[in-house]
Amino acid sequence: MKIENTTVHTPQIAALVAGLLVCAPLCRSNDDLALLAFFNEVHVPLDRVRAALLKVYFPEYSKAQVRAEEALQRIPAEHRDPEEPWYDWAEAAAFVDMENRTAVQQMRENLRRRSDLASASRAELDQRVCGVLIWLNAPALPTDDSVFMADLRTAMAFTGPPERSRAAWLLAAHCHSEQLAERTETSGIERLETFLAVSDKELQALREQVQESLDAVWRMASEGRYHEFDVGSAATARMAGRLLVEWTTTRRAHPPGSRPAQVLVDSLRSLWSLCSTDSIGEGRSAFQRRTRGRS
Template sequence: MHAQRRADPHHWRDELPADFNWAETQADLEIEQNQAHVRQMRENLKRLPVRAGATREQLDARVNGVLAALNRDRLPVEDPEIMADLKAAMAFDGPSARSRAAWMHAALCRVEQLALRQETNGVERYAALMALQDAELLHFRELVLESINAMYASASEARLRSLAIRSLPDARMAGRLLVEWNSIRQVVAPGSRPAQLALDGLRSLWDVCSHAGGGGEGRAAFVARTGNSASNRIG
């Protein structure tokens, strides 16, 4: 599908759902920027014996499919090829260090898929951010840091507890999460915390992947391995 779009970009695009077009555009942007989660997904896919000889272009086409699936309104669980690529790109059964960014990105995408959907736009999001009182802004900052630390603990299998925000890219990521939370909190249950939602998103994704082409460790083992004590503390 990705290669066909490159060859004939306008032939079929108007026939696809709007969320697919947006998801493909977002996937293209992430690949062009070569973000950390893109690099990790590419490497994880290349570790498959059948992909060992794949070119960068072929791997990026696979990553594009995974990212598009994660950015859609719902996961295309009926597409076995996409789901197999998603499972491979996540590499849940491998060392967390090689998938930490991929897990965080995918978990946050999954949170949006699991939430009730509500239309918004950049103007509304900016206005909502500017309307926050200082106390709310500080509270959201703490929630975002809590969320980042929870995902960091989860992705490191509870060996690491916090991620120091010392670089500009990390600060930008935290800022984006704050803006996202200001929107997401409108469509999740009152009292929800982003850290718990992120962990729930990660584990939901694991559940889906565990049914794509075979099993693996049980859910209880995965929950324990990805920071169950942190989940209990946050929840």
């Protein structure tokens, strides 16, 4: 007997459909579906993934640039230094970073633990937090400034109980990683061209690197209780997508073969080392145990 109008699907097509069916109820758009499926290793067409990555990254990048420019314009003209314009941009970047409420709150609470700041007003503490962020966004830390380094050390809770300081660590580590890298200016067009030049093989390798980085951050944020970050929603898939596109540009400022997870951890350890030159603190081995997580 001959069966008419029968279609036989390959195992690859069947796996794709099954994966999309799992992800689809969690998404409101095809772009979200493409990203969520991609980061869960469903073999979706990479052209569709690329289109979704373009949409999730570049509008947010443009908004961030606008916020930084607006922050720069709020600096009074008489306070700007034409001989050192980098400071003005560092101050503008710090104003934007102050919008990270969780990290700022953690830094503020850590500073208040210090005896000389126990009765300080919130405005004074915020001013100190902003000062820390300005120098974290500068080309280099003023390690010879003992007052600043004391504020940085305390804000990061490197000399005391580190509970609830992970958001502050991550923000500081991200900023400091740029200080350790080769600093170059890029534009949105350059970032777009760099991303478009990424091959299909590279794109899949970048997915692995981003997942590795998210896992490292998750271990740190959870005090080592969790080791794998689940990209299990449209929101987390968009976040992972922005990290991937960002890394296609920022990796060029680091030595060949660098991975974002290692860059983050190395940056955090560098900060700890710079803040511990007076030998006050918990010790390198204890710090490494906390940043690596519990086994």
